[in-house]
Amino acid sequence: MTSYSSPVTGYKKIAVIGANGMLASMLCDSVPKSVTLHRFDLPELDITDADQLNTTFAELKPDVVINCAAFTQVDACESQREMAFQVNGAGPGHLATVARNIGAVLVHVSTDFVFSGARTTPYVEDDMTEPISAYGESKLQGEQAILASGLSDYYIIRTSWLYGPGGPNFVETIIRLATEREELGIVTDQFGTPTYTGDLAAAIWRLISPITSYSSPVTQHQSQITAPYGIYHYSNSGVCSWYEFACAIVEQLRNDNASLKLRELKPITTAEYPLPAERPSYSVLSKEKYKQVTGDEISDWRYSLDRYFKNRS
Numbered sequence: 001m002t003s004y005s006s007p008v009t010g011y012k013k014i015a016v017i018g019a020n021g022m023l024a025s026m027l028c029d030s031v032p033k034s035v036t037l038h039r040f041d042l043p044e045l046d047i048t049d050a051d052q053l054n055t056t057f058a059e060l061k062p063d064v065v066i067n068c069a070a071f072t073q074v075d076a077c078e079s080q081r082e083m084a085f086q087v088n089g090a091g092p093g094h095l096a097t098v099a100r101n102i103g104a105v106l107v108h109v110s111t112d113f114v115f116s117g118a119r120t121t122p123y124v125e126d127d128m129t130e131p132i133s134a135y136g137e138s139k140l141q142g143e144q145a146i147l148a149s150g151l152s153d154y155y156i157i158r159t160s161w162l163y164g165p166g167g168p169n170f171v172e173t174i175i176r177l178a179t180e181r182e183e184l185g186i187v188t189d190q191f192g193t194p195t196y197t198g199d200l201a202a203a204i205w206r207l208i209s210p211i212t213s214y215s216s217p218v219t220q221h222q223s224q225i226t227a228p229y230g231i232y233h234y235s236n237s238g239v240c241s242w243y244e245f246a247c248a249i250v251e252q253l254r255n256d257n258a259s260l261k262l263r264e265l266k267p268i269t270t271a272e273y274p275l276p277a278e279r280p281s282y283s284v285l286s287k288e289k290y291k292q293v294t295g296d297e298i299s300d301w302r303y304s305l306d307r308y309f310k311n312r313s
């Protein structure tokens with residue numbers, strides 16, 4: 001059992017922004033009983049509108065603001081840079097200022113794409129950031145805006161390769177394409193870790209558990225924790241290429257006796273599949289800090305994929 005005293009006891013009013021998105025939906029579906037949840041998304045709340053944020057949150061006075069709002073279309077960020085930097089860069093800064101003014105904790109979700117991918121060992125939280133795409137740059141700017149805001153009570157959680165119910169994501173794309181095409185070429189020279197939104201949502205609730213008296217359904221941990229404010233990495237554990245991830249998805253489909261058109265998954269290189277935005281070739285995140293602070297283990301990406309399939313239909 002891990003036992004610390006809590007720096008943030010007694011608050012339970014939580015605002016989730018970007019609430020219609022993939023991760024936020026899972027957060028909202030797994031909200032601890034002790035929390036009163038307030039959901040916000042476009043068009044009623046726009047994180048690029050500082051005045052609107054001030055008015056909304058000065059009135060509501062949430063104890064925690066969880067920001068899942070983002071411009072997440074990585075390739076579109078290349079052609080819509082201004083929008084990317086407004087939403088992913090300036091928006092989190094506005095939220096941090098509001099959080100500081102009303103005394104709220106800010107939880108903000110960021111990405112493995114803040115790293116260049118030039119390494120071959122997992123990235124820790126204070127490794128040098130060096131984004132190679134407009135999306136990654138804009139998300140890094142969002143992190144920096146939070147740090148520059150003067151807010152001390154924040155958690156920035158970087159994650160990778162998210163999938164879950166309710167969002168376009170790689171798993172759902174492969175499932176669809178496997179029924180439409182006989183052959184699929186999937187990139188085999190980019191490595192990372194898939195993350196099930198169910199696990200990330202549980203990890204976020206776990207980090208702020210002193211507020212909600214929450215214990216993770218994944219780990220069944222009952223211990224109270226104090227997670228010092230700052231940056232955390234969270235993904236599932238293990239490493240794979242997109243090709244290996246696709247193979248595991250198709251294996252799940254075959255085990256479920258799904259009717260597939262697909263005959264062959266072909267490993268291809270990044271060069272054979274050019275996209276507007278460059279991707280890191282290696283963006284595995286080290287989760288040691290999260291594990292140490294919470295005392296929790298993190299499930300392997302294959303195990304979580306299996307759970308996703310079991311819960312899916």
Ligand SMILES: NC(=O)c1ccc[n+]([C@@H]2O[C@H](COP(=O)([O-])OP(=O)(O)OC[C@H]3O[C@@H](n4cnc5c(N)ncnc54)[C@H](OP(=O)(O)O)[C@@H]3O)[C@@H](O)[C@H]2O)c1
Binds near residue numbers: 018048091
């Ligand atoms: N998906 C991944 O693979 C991945 C990987 C690493 C990190 N992340 C990060 O994880 C977080 C959640 O990702 P996700 O995939 O769940 O996102 P998502 O499904 O794209 O949801 C984002 C939500 O934010 C809303 N939004 C966009 N601009 C907004 C604005 N100006 N004001 C308020 N809301 C706005 C979107 O509304 P519209 O749909 O109407 O635009 C959408 O409902 C993001 O911070 C993302 O950068 C994602």
